[in-house]
Every structure is written in structure tokens, then in C-alpha cells.
Amino acid sequence: MPDLNALEQYLPLIIDYGTKLFLALVIFYVGRFVVARLVAVVQRVMLARQMDETLVKFLCSILNWVGLLFVVIAALSQVGINTTSLVALLGAAGLAIGLSLQNSLGNFAAGVMLIIFKxxxxxxxxxxxxxxxxxxxxxxxxxxxxxxxxxxxxxxxxxxxxxxxxxFSARPTRRVDMVFGISYGDDLREAKTILEEIIAADERVLSEPAPVITVGSLGDSSVNFLVRPWANAADYWGVLWDTTETVKLRFDEAGITIPFPQMEVHLPQPAETKENA
CATH class of the missing domain: 2.30.30.60 (SH3 type barrels.)
Structure with a gap:
């Protein structure tokens, strides 16, 4: 009989804790199901808006873990465990992790901006x-x-x-900026004609916008031509390199020189030398 008395004494307590444990398990499994469905809906919405797949997976992963955390806290609270200290502990841990990973979090925020604004x-x-x-x-x-x-x-x-x-790939076309210098004693008009013929003969050069070939500046040792044709972005380097080579060959054939940097130095004569002269 003492066993029956003990059972009768603890039976309400067993039923109470059993009920709480059952409800906690129900909260956990139902909550996990709800979180999974919510994450799936959010994922479909973000993919439907053509967001980057990498960002979608990352954000859904964070949403899933945060949701599960709330579900676990709710289940533990149902059992009777005081979750206030647990929440405070998680908050402090999150703050410490955030401070230690602030550079990584900055890179993460920058990555999100790159993926969104593209x-x-x-x-x-x-x-x-x-x-x-x-x-x-x-x-x-x-x-x-x-x-x-x-x-x-x-x-x-x-x-x-x-x-x-x-x-460099954002626009379908690019302008090729080149500068060619000739000596002051060379024929300016002939050099310009040669440059115009070279640009006109290149099929990769676009007619619109029209190429620009003009005298850009009078340098210290050369007259500098600005040559600025437009080409498709894929042809940029080919036009630049081929035009540079062709200009050198055509200038050599026409006797037009591309001068080296030059400097004239004037030395003043001493006063005694001037008087003797």
C-alpha cells in the first residue's frame, strides 16, 4: 500500500510534467514544420524577383536558424525552464561574435550590396x-x-x-584613345592624311560615333595628334595594338619621324668672356 500511496502522491506531478513535455515536443515539431514552410515561401518569393541564388540561400539559411532558435526557446519555456537567462546569454554571445567578426560582417554587407545593385x-x-x-x-x-x-x-x-x-564591359562600345607625335619639321597635313587612311581602313572602327583625328597639343619636342576611334568592347585591344603598329610602319614609309624627347640647354656666357669678345 505504501507504493500506491507514493504513486498517488506523485501522479499529479508526473501528469503535469508529462503534459508539459508532450506540449514542448508538439511545439518543437510543429514549429520546425512552420519554419521550414516559411523559409520555402520566402525563398520562392526572392527567386521570383530574380535575386542572386547565392544570396537567397544565405538569407534563407539565416532565417531557418533564427526560426529554429525561437522554436527551441518556446519549447524549453513550455517545459518550465527559465529562458530569460538563456536569451541574455545568447545575446551577449552574439554581441561578442559580432565585435570579433566586424570585418567579416562588413564584407558580408558589401557582398549583399554587390549582389543586389549589381x-x-x-x-x-x-x-x-x-x-x-x-x-x-x-x-x-x-x-x-x-x-x-x-x-x-x-x-x-x-x-x-x-x-x-x-x-570595362558595362557598355557595348569603347573609345580607343591614342596619341602620336611627329617632328615639327614634318608635313602636318600628310601625317593627318595617313592617320585618317589607317582608321578608315580598319573595319573594326565604328562609323558612329565618328572617329576624331586632330592636333591635340604642341609639345616640347613634337606635334601631338589625338586619334580617338570607337570600336566594339571586344575589339578594343586589337584596334589599339594594330593601329599603333600600322602608324609606325606608315610613318617610316613616308619619312615622318616620331621624335625622342628633346631638350635645348642654353648656357649663359660669363661676363669676362663677353667683354673680351
């Missing part, structure tokens, strides 16, 4: 973060580029967003 996309040739190359990937924390000599550069997104970004 100043460049994969495959663009850019100059950013102190490096120049073709964009291979835009991650949450870093941007990966390949240089023209096939080197891989990994740049923190904070460095990319914190400076000027030059996107």
Missing part, C-alpha cells in the same frame, strides 16, 4: 579593389577575378565596394 556581373572585365581582371564569381564575403595573365585574385567585398569600380 555594378558588375560574372564575366565582366573590371578594375576594383586595386586589381583588374575578369569576374569569375561574386560571393557573400569575397569576389574572385582572373587577371589577363591568368592569375586568380580573391578580393574582400569591403575593398571592392569601398573604392571606385571601373566596369
Amino acid at each position: 555594378p558588375f556581373v560574372k564575366g565582366n572585365f573590371i578594375d576594383a579593389g586595386g586589381a583588374m581582371g575578369t569576374v569569375d564569381s561574386i560571393g557573400i564575403f569575397t569576389t574572385v577575378m582572373t587577371t589577363p595573365d591568368n592569375k586568380e585574385i580573391i578580393i574582400p567585398n569591403g575593398a571592392v565596394i569601398g573604392g571606385n569600380i571601373t566596369n
Whole structure:
């Protein structure tokens, strides 16, 4: 009989804790299901708005963990555990982690801005973060580029967003800026005619906007022509290099010289030398 009395004495307590434990399990499993459905809906909405897939996965992962954290806290609270201190502990831990990872968080924020505002996309040739190359990937924390000599550069997104970004692939056409100098004694009109013929003969040069060929300045040792044709972005380097080579060959054939830098030095005569003269 003492066993029955003990059972009768603890039965309400067992039922109470059993009920709380059952409700906590229900809260946990139902809450996990609700969080999963909510994350799936948010993911579909963001993908429907054509947001970057990498950013969508990262944000959904954060939303999933935050939701599960609230579910666990609610389940523990149902069991009777005081979650106030737990929440305070998690808050303090989050603050400490945030302070220790502030540079990484800055790179993360910069990565989000790059993905949302898209100043460049994969495959663009850019100059950013102190490096120049073709964009291979835009991650949450870093941007990966390949240089023209096939080197891989990994740049923190904070460095990319914190400076000027030059996107050479943003426009379908580019202007090729070149300067050619001739001697003061050469025929100015003949040199200009040769430059016009070279530009007109290149099929890669666009007719609109019209190329500019004009005398840009009278330098210390040369008359400088500005040659500025327009070409498709993919033809930029070809037009630049081929035109430079052709100009040199045509100028050589016509006897037009591209002068070296020169300087005239005038030495004043001493006063005694002038009197003797």
C-alpha cells in the first residue's frame, strides 16, 4: 500500500510534467514544420524577383536558424525552464561574435550590396579593389577575378565596394584613345592624311560615333595628334595594338619621324668672356 500511496502522491506531478513535455515536443515539431514552410515561401518569393541564388540561400539559411532558435526557446519555456537567462546569454554571445567578426560582417554587407545593385556581373572585365581582371564569381564575403595573365585574385567585398569600380564591359562600345607625335619639321597635313587612311581602313572602327583625328597639343619636342576611334568592347585591344603598329610602319614609309624627347640647354656666357669678345 505504501507504493500506491507514493504513486498517488506523485501522479499529479508526473501528469503535469508529462503534459508539459508532450506540449514542448508538439511545439518543437510543429514549429520546425512552420519554419521550414516559411523559409520555402520566402525563398520562392526572392527567386521570383530574380535575386542572386547565392544570396537567397544565405538569407534563407539565416532565417531557418533564427526560426529554429525561437522554436527551441518556446519549447524549453513550455517545459518550465527559465529562458530569460538563456536569451541574455545568447545575446551577449552574439554581441561578442559580432565585435570579433566586424570585418567579416562588413564584407558580408558589401557582398549583399554587390549582389543586389549589381555594378558588375560574372564575366565582366573590371578594375576594383586595386586589381583588374575578369569576374569569375561574386560571393557573400569575397569576389574572385582572373587577371589577363591568368592569375586568380580573391578580393574582400569591403575593398571592392569601398573604392571606385571601373566596369570595362558595362557598355557595348569603347573609345580607343591614342596619341602620336611627329617632328615639327614634318608635313602636318600628310601625317593627318595617313592617320585618317589607317582608321578608315580598319573595319573594326565604328562609323558612329565618328572617329576624331586632330592636333591635340604642341609639345616640347613634337606635334601631338589625338586619334580617338570607337570600336566594339571586344575589339578594343586589337584596334589599339594594330593601329599603333600600322602608324609606325606608315610613318617610316613616308619619312615622318616620331621624335625622342628633346631638350635645348642654353648656357649663359660669363661676363669676362663677353667683354673680351
